[in-house]
Amino acid sequence: MSTISWDEPATLIDLDGKAPMIGTLRDCAMHFAIFKPFAKAQARILLTKPVHREGQKTRTWILNPDEIERLAARLGSED
Numbered sequence: 001m002s003t004i005s006w007d008e009p010a011t012l013i014d015l016d017g018k019a020p021m022i023g024t025l026r027d028c029a030m031h032f033a034i035f036k037p038f039a040k041a042q043a044r045i046l047l048t049k050p051v052h053r054e055g056q057k058t059r060t061w062i063l064n065p066d067e068i069e070r071l072a073a074r075l076g077s078e079d
Helices: 025-033 037-042 065-078
Strands: 009-014 021-024 043-051 060-063
Touching (some): 009 025, 025 043, 043 065, 060 065
């Protein structure tokens, strides 16, 4: 996944139907970090700009739980 700016607008959604969290990518990663494992497995981040993902030919608008986990870890290491 290419590097995304922390201030990029994003929406944290889940597949369980809870209300989305709209904010920056940083906000979404911070919110994701406090989720319980079940909620993390259901979470996705919807981006405002598509990003390139390694192993895929096209760019994508959605980040999966494993990618969000890496963002949350990166956020923790930067703070």
